[in-house]
Amino acid sequence: MQVAFDDYVWAAGVATELVNTTAEVWRGDDHLPDVAALVAFTDLHGDGTGALSELARRARTADLHAVHALRTTVRDLIDQPDRDHLIAGATTLTSPAQGTTLIPDPAHVNRTRWAAPLRDGATIADALSLTCGIGILGVVHTLGEQRFRPCGAPTCRGAFIDTTRPGRRRYCMPGLCGNRINVANHRARQATTRTNSE
Secondary structure (H helix, E strand, C coil): EEEEHHHHHHHHHHHHHHHHHCCCCCCCCCCCCHHHHHHHHHHHHHHCCHHHHHHHHHHCCCCCCCHHHHHHHHHHHCCCCHHHHHHHHHHHHCCCCCCCCCEEEECCCCCCCEEEEEECCCCCCHHHHHHHHHHHHHHHCCCCHHHHHECCCCCCEEEEEEECCCCCCCCCCEEEHHHHHHHHHHHHHHHHHHHCHH
């Protein structure tokens, strides 16, 4: 498996999704409780090559624990978005890489792009570490450290890396947290309307 440096948006998305699987975010329900859940996570958030899923299918309990430790490390980076801290931490996350190389660019014939291949014998935790590291470094370099944020929903403990063009994302899971806020605001407006009309 290899992670292309210009795939940082996808990689940062994997980092966001990984940190938001914790029991802290889901009020006591860990969304990566076992290897089967890890396989489902990689199936959903893989790069399209199946490499992450293949590594997850070979995972053991120790690998799952390593992924749990990784998401704590990544969450620490998102929660402390100091540029130097992000760069140092993300650089450490990329340590499973076996150098850098040029790979064919699937979008352009006769063009290449930089990538970091995993070292031989790498685990799913190594692959996710490399992915998260490249995502974080890419966002810091391209978009800036202000893109690392806690969720804007008052009852949510999630966090995210905002890779949207305008940089105005507010929620870790817009479809969930954003909808909850919209529903709460709608109900509050309805209650105010009813109170005023009585």
